[in-house]
Amino acid sequence: MGNMMRGVSATNKVKEDIDSSHKGSEDDMVVVLHDYPAPEISEPVYRMGEKLRVIAQEAYWWRVRSIQTGMENYIPNSHVAKVYHGWLFEGVERQKAEELLLLPGNRVGSFLVRQSARERGLYSLSVKHRIVKHYRIFRLDNSWYYISPRLTFQCLEDMINHYSDSADGLCCVLTSPCLSGITPAPDATPGPPPVVMRRNFDWNKIDRRQLVSTDSCTNNMVSYGVRNSIASYLSFSGNQDPAQNRAKSRKNKSKSVYAIPENGLSNIDYAGDF
Template sequence: MGNTMKTPRASAEGGEETNGASQTGQESDFLAVLYDYPSADISQPIFHVGEKLRVLSDEGGWWRVHSLTTGRENYIPGKYVAKVYHGWLFEGLGREKAEELLQLPNTKVGSFMIRESETRKGLYSLSVRHREVKHYRIFRLPNNWYYISPRQTFQCLEDLVNHYSVPHSYYGRYTA
Protein backbone atom coordinates (compact mmCIF):
# COMPACT_ATOMS: atom_id res chain seq x y z
CA MET A 1 0.00 0.00 0.00
CA GLY A 2 1.24 3.41 0.84
CA ASN A 3 4.69 4.61 1.54
CA THR A 4 4.96 6.66 4.70
CA MET A 5 8.53 7.73 4.06
CA LYS A 6 9.12 11.14 2.54
CA THR A 7 10.39 10.76 -1.01
CA PRO A 8 11.96 13.13 -3.53
CA ARG A 9 9.66 14.57 -6.18
CA ALA A 10 11.50 13.11 -9.17
CA SER A 11 9.85 10.14 -10.83
CA ALA A 12 11.52 6.73 -11.08
CA GLU A 13 12.65 7.57 -14.62
CA GLY A 14 14.34 10.75 -13.42
CA GLY A 15 11.80 13.20 -14.85
CA GLU A 16 9.87 15.65 -12.73
CA GLU A 17 6.38 14.78 -11.52
CA THR A 18 3.99 17.29 -13.01
CA ASN A 19 0.52 16.80 -11.61
CA GLY A 20 0.40 13.63 -9.52
CA ALA A 21 -2.22 12.06 -11.76
CA SER A 22 -2.19 8.62 -13.34
CA GLN A 23 1.02 8.05 -15.24
CA THR A 24 -0.21 7.29 -18.76
CA GLY A 25 2.63 5.91 -20.84
CA GLN A 26 4.84 5.38 -17.79
CA GLU A 27 5.47 1.92 -16.40
CA SER A 28 3.80 1.11 -13.11
CA ASP A 29 5.89 0.11 -10.09
CA PHE A 30 4.07 -3.21 -9.95
CA LEU A 31 0.68 -4.86 -10.39
CA ALA A 32 -1.53 -5.75 -7.43
CA VAL A 33 -3.65 -8.89 -7.71
CA LEU A 34 -7.35 -8.04 -7.16
CA TYR A 35 -8.83 -11.56 -7.39
CA ASP A 36 -7.38 -15.04 -6.96
CA TYR A 37 -6.34 -16.34 -10.39
CA PRO A 38 -7.55 -18.73 -11.53
CA SER A 39 -10.52 -18.85 -9.19
CA ALA A 40 -10.56 -21.72 -6.68
CA ASP A 41 -13.60 -23.31 -8.36
CA ILE A 42 -11.54 -23.78 -11.56
CA SER A 43 -8.20 -24.92 -10.08
CA GLN A 44 -5.63 -24.13 -7.41
CA PRO A 45 -4.90 -20.36 -7.69
CA ILE A 46 -1.49 -19.38 -9.05
CA PHE A 47 -1.79 -15.80 -7.79
CA HIS A 48 -3.69 -14.61 -4.70
CA VAL A 49 -5.47 -11.37 -3.77
CA GLY A 50 -2.99 -8.75 -2.60
CA GLU A 51 0.05 -10.36 -4.20
CA LYS A 52 2.56 -8.01 -5.86
CA LEU A 53 3.64 -8.80 -9.41
CA ARG A 54 6.50 -7.43 -11.50
CA VAL A 55 5.60 -7.06 -15.18
CA LEU A 56 7.75 -9.03 -17.59
CA SER A 57 5.69 -8.20 -20.69
CA ASP A 58 2.32 -6.90 -21.82
CA GLU A 59 0.68 -9.46 -24.09
CA GLY A 60 -2.39 -7.42 -25.10
CA GLY A 61 -4.93 -7.94 -22.32
CA TRP A 62 -2.69 -10.42 -20.51
CA TRP A 63 0.40 -9.72 -18.45
CA ARG A 64 3.41 -12.01 -18.20
CA VAL A 65 4.46 -11.48 -14.59
CA HIS A 66 6.84 -12.52 -11.85
CA SER A 67 5.41 -12.81 -8.34
CA LEU A 68 7.43 -10.86 -5.79
CA THR A 69 5.93 -13.17 -3.12
CA THR A 70 6.44 -16.64 -4.57
CA GLY A 71 8.94 -16.06 -7.37
CA ARG A 72 6.56 -17.76 -9.83
CA GLU A 73 6.32 -16.57 -13.43
CA ASN A 74 3.08 -16.92 -15.35
CA TYR A 75 0.33 -15.04 -17.19
CA ILE A 76 -2.61 -13.20 -15.65
CA PRO A 77 -5.50 -11.36 -17.38
CA GLY A 78 -5.46 -7.57 -17.08
CA LYS A 79 -8.88 -7.50 -15.36
CA TYR A 80 -7.42 -9.39 -12.37
CA VAL A 81 -4.85 -6.72 -11.49
CA ALA A 82 -4.45 -3.01 -10.77
CA LYS A 83 -1.47 -0.94 -11.86
CA VAL A 84 0.32 0.73 -8.95
CA TYR A 85 2.47 3.86 -9.27
CA HIS A 86 4.72 5.29 -6.55
CA GLY A 87 3.66 2.37 -4.33
CA TRP A 88 0.37 4.12 -3.43
CA LEU A 89 -1.47 5.33 -6.57
CA PHE A 90 -3.78 2.50 -7.71
CA GLU A 91 -5.31 2.60 -11.17
CA GLY A 92 -8.62 0.81 -11.77
CA LEU A 93 -9.51 0.16 -8.15
CA GLY A 94 -12.87 0.80 -6.45
CA ARG A 95 -13.72 1.54 -2.82
CA GLU A 96 -14.81 -2.00 -1.96
CA LYS A 97 -11.66 -3.60 -3.39
CA ALA A 98 -9.49 -0.94 -1.68
CA GLU A 99 -11.05 -1.92 1.67
CA GLU A 100 -10.45 -5.60 0.98
CA LEU A 101 -6.77 -5.05 0.15
CA LEU A 102 -6.21 -2.78 3.15
CA GLN A 103 -7.78 -5.36 5.49
CA LEU A 104 -5.54 -8.24 4.40
CA PRO A 105 -3.73 -9.79 7.41
CA ASN A 106 -0.22 -8.60 6.43
CA THR A 107 -1.31 -4.99 5.89
CA LYS A 108 -0.17 -2.70 8.70
CA VAL A 109 -2.20 0.04 10.40
CA GLY A 110 -1.33 3.29 8.65
CA SER A 111 -1.10 1.71 5.20
CA PHE A 112 -2.94 3.67 2.55
CA MET A 113 -3.69 3.98 -1.14
CA ILE A 114 -4.92 6.70 -3.42
CA ARG A 115 -7.34 5.77 -6.17
CA GLU A 116 -9.54 7.54 -8.69
CA SER A 117 -12.92 8.47 -7.23
CA GLU A 118 -15.74 6.24 -8.44
CA THR A 119 -18.36 8.95 -7.96
CA ARG A 120 -16.54 12.15 -8.98
CA LYS A 121 -14.69 12.03 -12.31
CA GLY A 122 -11.24 13.64 -12.13
CA LEU A 123 -11.00 13.46 -8.33
CA TYR A 124 -9.17 11.01 -6.10
CA SER A 125 -9.93 9.22 -2.86
CA LEU A 126 -7.53 8.35 -0.08
CA SER A 127 -8.19 5.03 1.69
CA VAL A 128 -6.34 4.46 4.99
CA ARG A 129 -6.25 1.48 7.32
CA HIS A 130 -6.90 2.50 10.91
CA ARG A 131 -8.82 0.06 13.14
CA GLU A 132 -11.12 -0.02 10.16
CA VAL A 133 -10.61 1.48 6.70
CA LYS A 134 -11.45 5.19 6.34
CA HIS A 135 -11.92 7.02 3.04
CA TYR A 136 -11.20 10.70 2.39
CA ARG A 137 -11.99 12.68 -0.74
CA ILE A 138 -9.07 14.52 -2.31
CA PHE A 139 -10.30 17.73 -3.90
CA ARG A 140 -8.78 19.57 -6.84
CA LEU A 141 -8.68 23.34 -7.24
CA PRO A 142 -9.11 25.08 -10.64
CA ASN A 143 -5.32 25.58 -10.69
CA ASN A 144 -4.96 21.74 -10.36
CA TRP A 145 -3.60 21.84 -6.81
CA TYR A 146 -4.92 19.13 -4.44
CA TYR A 147 -6.26 19.19 -0.89
CA ILE A 148 -8.09 17.20 1.74
CA SER A 149 -8.59 20.22 3.99
CA PRO A 150 -8.75 23.60 2.21
CA ARG A 151 -6.29 25.10 4.71
CA GLN A 152 -3.44 23.11 3.14
CA THR A 153 -3.01 22.70 -0.64
CA PHE A 154 -0.43 20.75 -2.64
CA GLN A 155 0.91 21.04 -6.17
CA CYS A 156 0.77 17.28 -6.76
CA LEU A 157 -0.47 14.10 -5.10
CA GLU A 158 3.07 13.13 -4.10
CA ASP A 159 3.44 16.38 -2.10
CA LEU A 160 0.10 15.69 -0.39
CA VAL A 161 1.22 12.13 0.48
CA ASN A 162 4.57 13.32 1.80
CA HIS A 163 2.91 15.97 3.97
CA TYR A 164 0.46 13.57 5.63
CA SER A 165 2.92 10.67 5.96
CA VAL A 166 4.54 9.94 9.31
CA PRO A 167 8.07 11.37 9.14
CA HIS A 168 10.98 8.94 9.43
CA SER A 169 8.89 5.79 9.60
CA TYR A 170 8.33 3.37 6.81
CA TYR A 171 5.54 0.83 6.55
CA GLY A 172 6.70 -0.34 3.15
CA ARG A 173 5.13 -0.05 -0.24
CA TYR A 174 2.08 -2.26 -0.45
CA THR A 175 2.90 -4.65 2.37
CA ALA A 176 0.35 -7.37 1.54
Protein backbone atom coordinates (compact mmCIF):
# COMPACT_ATOMS: atom_id res chain seq x y z
CA MET A 1 0.00 0.00 0.00
CA GLY A 2 1.17 3.50 -0.74
CA ASN A 3 1.54 6.43 1.59
CA MET A 4 -1.23 8.96 2.09
CA MET A 5 -0.67 12.71 2.24
CA ARG A 6 -3.26 15.28 3.21
CA GLY A 7 -3.20 19.07 2.95
CA VAL A 8 -0.27 20.84 4.57
CA SER A 9 -0.84 23.82 6.83
CA ALA A 10 1.39 26.74 5.90
CA THR A 11 0.82 28.90 8.98
CA ASN A 12 1.03 28.76 12.77
CA LYS A 13 3.72 26.07 12.84
CA VAL A 14 5.40 25.34 16.17
CA LYS A 15 9.15 25.64 15.66
CA GLU A 16 11.82 24.03 17.81
CA ASP A 17 13.03 27.33 19.19
CA ILE A 18 10.01 28.72 21.03
CA ASP A 19 11.73 31.99 21.87
CA SER A 20 12.01 32.92 18.18
CA SER A 21 8.74 31.48 16.87
CA HIS A 22 6.16 32.80 19.32
CA LYS A 23 6.63 36.54 19.32
CA GLY A 24 3.61 38.73 19.79
CA SER A 25 0.55 38.77 21.98
CA GLU A 26 0.99 35.19 23.22
CA ASP A 27 4.31 35.97 24.89
CA ASP A 28 2.62 37.58 27.89
CA MET A 29 0.35 34.66 28.94
CA VAL A 30 1.47 32.55 31.91
CA VAL A 31 -0.10 30.08 34.34
CA VAL A 32 0.65 29.87 38.07
CA LEU A 33 2.47 26.67 39.08
CA HIS A 34 2.63 27.26 42.85
CA ASP A 35 0.44 29.29 45.22
CA TYR A 36 2.06 32.65 45.91
CA PRO A 37 2.77 33.50 48.64
CA ALA A 38 2.82 29.99 50.11
CA PRO A 39 -0.29 29.32 52.29
CA GLU A 40 1.87 28.80 55.38
CA ILE A 41 3.20 32.35 54.99
CA SER A 42 0.01 34.24 54.19
CA GLU A 43 -3.18 34.08 52.15
CA PRO A 44 -2.08 33.48 48.51
CA VAL A 45 -2.49 36.36 46.12
CA TYR A 46 -2.31 34.01 43.12
CA ARG A 47 -3.21 30.32 43.21
CA MET A 48 -2.00 27.34 41.18
CA GLY A 49 -3.74 27.13 37.82
CA GLU A 50 -4.60 30.82 37.67
CA LYS A 51 -3.92 32.48 34.33
CA LEU A 52 -2.00 35.76 34.33
CA ARG A 53 -1.08 38.39 31.79
CA VAL A 54 2.51 39.63 32.08
CA ILE A 55 2.69 43.41 32.22
CA ALA A 56 6.42 43.78 32.82
CA GLN A 57 9.38 41.42 33.26
CA GLU A 58 11.91 42.67 35.77
CA ALA A 59 14.57 39.97 36.11
CA TYR A 60 13.40 37.53 38.79
CA TRP A 61 10.12 39.39 39.50
CA TRP A 62 7.34 39.81 36.96
CA ARG A 63 4.45 42.21 37.27
CA VAL A 64 1.26 40.40 36.27
CA ARG A 65 -2.50 40.86 36.04
CA SER A 66 -4.93 38.02 36.82
CA ILE A 67 -7.21 37.02 33.94
CA GLN A 68 -9.84 35.97 36.49
CA THR A 69 -9.82 38.82 38.98
CA GLY A 70 -7.96 41.63 37.23
CA MET A 71 -5.66 41.96 40.28
CA GLU A 72 -2.15 43.30 39.56
CA ASN A 73 0.90 42.37 41.62
CA TYR A 74 4.38 40.89 41.43
CA ILE A 75 5.22 37.16 41.30
CA PRO A 76 8.56 35.31 41.03
CA ASN A 77 9.06 34.00 37.50
CA SER A 78 9.89 30.58 39.00
CA HIS A 79 6.22 30.31 40.06
CA VAL A 80 4.78 30.59 36.54
CA ALA A 81 5.08 28.90 33.14
CA LYS A 82 4.58 30.54 29.77
CA VAL A 83 1.68 29.21 27.69
CA TYR A 84 1.46 29.33 23.89
CA HIS A 85 -1.60 28.58 21.75
CA GLY A 86 -3.49 27.96 25.02
CA TRP A 87 -2.11 24.39 25.26
CA LEU A 88 1.71 24.49 24.91
CA PHE A 89 3.20 24.84 28.39
CA GLU A 90 6.87 25.72 28.64
CA GLY A 91 9.01 23.91 31.22
CA VAL A 92 6.23 22.00 33.04
CA GLU A 93 7.23 18.65 34.55
CA ARG A 94 5.12 15.49 34.50
CA GLN A 95 3.90 15.77 38.12
CA LYS A 96 2.96 19.43 37.75
CA ALA A 97 1.06 18.65 34.52
CA GLU A 98 -1.00 16.09 36.45
CA GLU A 99 -1.71 18.60 39.23
CA LEU A 100 -2.88 21.20 36.71
CA LEU A 101 -5.09 18.75 34.77
CA LEU A 102 -6.71 17.49 37.97
CA LEU A 103 -7.81 20.99 39.00
CA PRO A 104 -11.59 21.66 39.01
CA GLY A 105 -12.93 22.78 35.65
CA ASN A 106 -10.87 20.37 33.54
CA ARG A 107 -13.00 17.64 31.99
CA VAL A 108 -12.18 14.30 30.38
CA GLY A 109 -10.09 15.03 27.31
CA SER A 110 -8.52 18.21 28.72
CA PHE A 111 -4.89 18.27 27.65
CA LEU A 112 -1.64 20.15 27.48
CA VAL A 113 1.58 19.74 25.53
CA ARG A 114 4.62 20.29 27.73
CA GLN A 115 8.10 21.15 26.68
CA SER A 116 10.97 19.57 28.59
CA ALA A 117 12.59 21.90 31.11
CA ARG A 118 15.88 20.05 30.62
CA GLU A 119 16.15 19.73 26.83
CA ARG A 120 14.64 22.13 24.30
CA GLY A 121 12.63 20.52 21.52
CA LEU A 122 11.40 17.53 23.55
CA TYR A 123 7.63 17.40 24.08
CA SER A 124 5.02 15.20 25.74
CA LEU A 125 1.22 15.22 25.55
CA SER A 126 -0.67 14.93 28.85
CA VAL A 127 -4.38 14.05 28.73
CA LYS A 128 -6.97 13.81 31.50
CA HIS A 129 -8.94 10.56 31.34
CA ARG A 130 -9.75 8.25 34.26
CA ILE A 131 -6.23 9.15 35.24
CA VAL A 132 -3.81 11.53 33.54
CA LYS A 133 -2.10 9.81 30.60
CA HIS A 134 1.22 10.93 29.15
CA TYR A 135 2.46 10.35 25.59
CA ARG A 136 5.96 11.02 24.32
CA ILE A 137 6.06 13.14 21.14
CA PHE A 138 8.89 12.12 18.81
CA ARG A 139 10.47 14.05 15.98
CA LEU A 140 11.74 12.82 12.62
CA ASP A 141 14.85 14.05 10.86
CA ASN A 142 12.61 16.19 8.64
CA SER A 143 11.23 17.87 11.82
CA TRP A 144 7.77 16.27 11.55
CA TYR A 145 6.19 15.06 14.81
CA TYR A 146 4.50 11.81 15.79
CA ILE A 147 3.18 9.85 18.75
CA SER A 148 2.42 6.70 16.74
CA PRO A 149 4.87 6.03 13.85
CA ARG A 150 1.97 5.48 11.45
CA LEU A 151 0.87 9.14 11.71
CA THR A 152 3.27 12.06 11.42
CA PHE A 153 2.46 15.76 11.46
CA GLN A 154 4.22 18.80 10.11
CA CYS A 155 3.65 20.77 13.30
CA LEU A 156 2.26 20.32 16.79
CA GLU A 157 -0.87 22.29 15.90
CA ASP A 158 -1.73 19.78 13.17
CA MET A 159 -1.24 16.95 15.66
CA ILE A 160 -3.63 18.59 18.14
CA ASN A 161 -6.20 19.18 15.38
CA HIS A 162 -6.07 15.52 14.37
CA TYR A 163 -6.45 14.09 17.87
CA SER A 164 -9.25 16.58 18.55
CA ASP A 165 -11.19 14.84 15.76
CA SER A 166 -10.27 11.25 16.62
CA ALA A 167 -8.58 9.49 19.55
CA ASP A 168 -6.79 7.28 16.99
CA GLY A 169 -5.02 5.22 19.66
CA LEU A 170 -4.97 7.78 22.49
CA CYS A 171 -7.00 7.22 25.65
CA CYS A 172 -9.70 9.64 24.38
CA VAL A 173 -10.36 12.51 21.98
CA LEU A 174 -8.78 15.81 23.00
CA THR A 175 -11.60 18.12 24.07
CA SER A 176 -10.17 21.38 25.47
CA PRO A 177 -6.85 22.85 26.58
CA CYS A 178 -5.98 22.61 30.27
CA LEU A 179 -7.50 25.47 32.31
CA SER A 180 -9.44 26.81 29.32
CA GLY A 181 -12.58 26.99 31.47
CA ILE A 182 -11.20 29.84 33.57
CA THR A 183 -13.59 32.80 33.48
CA PRO A 184 -11.95 36.16 32.69
CA ALA A 185 -12.58 39.23 34.79
CA PRO A 186 -15.56 41.33 33.64
CA ASP A 187 -13.36 44.13 32.31
CA ALA A 188 -10.45 41.95 31.16
CA THR A 189 -11.71 41.58 27.60
CA PRO A 190 -14.26 43.55 25.61
CA GLY A 191 -17.67 41.95 25.19
CA PRO A 192 -19.36 41.18 21.90
CA PRO A 193 -20.42 44.17 19.80
CA PRO A 194 -24.00 45.31 20.35
CA VAL A 195 -26.63 44.12 17.90
CA VAL A 196 -28.06 47.08 16.02
CA MET A 197 -31.54 46.72 14.54
CA ARG A 198 -32.24 48.79 11.46
CA ARG A 199 -35.90 49.18 12.37
CA ASN A 200 -37.88 48.65 15.53
CA PHE A 201 -41.55 47.82 15.72
CA ASP A 202 -44.14 46.39 18.08
CA TRP A 203 -45.61 43.07 16.94
CA ASN A 204 -48.81 43.81 18.86
CA LYS A 205 -49.43 46.83 16.69
CA ILE A 206 -49.02 45.03 13.38
CA ASP A 207 -52.04 44.23 11.24
CA ARG A 208 -52.14 40.47 10.60
CA ARG A 209 -52.62 41.15 6.85
CA GLN A 210 -49.14 42.69 6.77
CA LEU A 211 -47.57 39.33 7.62
CA VAL A 212 -48.37 37.99 4.16
CA SER A 213 -47.63 41.13 2.19
CA THR A 214 -46.01 40.32 -1.18
CA ASP A 215 -45.55 43.88 -2.35
CA SER A 216 -41.75 44.27 -2.60
CA CYS A 217 -42.09 48.04 -2.84
CA THR A 218 -44.21 48.54 0.23
CA ASN A 219 -42.69 50.36 3.16
CA ASN A 220 -44.39 48.39 5.92
CA MET A 221 -42.01 47.11 8.53
CA VAL A 222 -43.01 43.46 8.58
CA SER A 223 -42.41 42.77 4.91
CA TYR A 224 -39.11 44.64 5.21
CA GLY A 225 -37.99 42.44 8.09
CA VAL A 226 -39.15 39.23 6.41
CA ARG A 227 -37.40 40.07 3.16
CA ASN A 228 -34.17 40.86 4.95
CA SER A 229 -34.38 37.70 7.04
CA ILE A 230 -34.79 35.60 3.91
CA ALA A 231 -31.93 37.43 2.20
CA SER A 232 -29.66 36.87 5.20
CA TYR A 233 -30.54 33.17 5.32
CA LEU A 234 -29.80 32.71 1.63
CA SER A 235 -26.51 34.58 1.88
CA PHE A 236 -25.33 32.29 4.66
CA SER A 237 -26.64 29.02 3.26
CA GLY A 238 -25.67 29.59 -0.39
CA ASN A 239 -26.22 26.77 -2.83
CA GLN A 240 -24.04 24.16 -1.14
CA ASP A 241 -25.59 21.02 0.20
CA PRO A 242 -24.88 19.82 3.77
CA ALA A 243 -22.29 17.27 2.60
CA GLN A 244 -20.32 20.00 0.82
CA ASN A 245 -20.44 22.24 3.90
CA ARG A 246 -19.16 19.44 6.14
CA ALA A 247 -16.34 18.68 3.71
CA LYS A 248 -15.39 22.35 3.57
CA SER A 249 -15.36 22.56 7.38
CA ARG A 250 -13.04 19.58 7.63
CA LYS A 251 -10.75 21.06 5.01
CA ASN A 252 -10.48 24.33 6.93
CA LYS A 253 -8.90 22.57 9.88
CA SER A 254 -5.68 22.57 7.81
CA LYS A 255 -4.38 19.26 9.03
CA SER A 256 -1.22 17.81 7.53
CA VAL A 257 -0.96 14.09 8.09
CA TYR A 258 1.52 11.61 6.69
CA ALA A 259 0.18 8.12 7.33
CA ILE A 260 2.14 4.88 7.24
CA PRO A 261 -0.36 2.01 6.89
CA GLU A 262 0.63 -0.50 9.50
CA ASN A 263 -0.70 -1.87 12.76
CA GLY A 264 0.46 1.22 14.58
CA LEU A 265 -1.72 1.60 17.68
CA SER A 266 0.56 -0.66 19.66
CA ASN A 267 3.49 1.59 18.75
CA ILE A 268 2.25 4.55 20.79
CA ASP A 269 4.89 5.25 23.41
CA TYR A 270 3.77 6.42 26.81
CA ALA A 271 6.05 9.05 28.26
CA GLY A 272 8.24 7.82 31.05
CA ASP A 273 9.52 10.21 33.70
CA PHE A 274 9.36 13.18 31.32
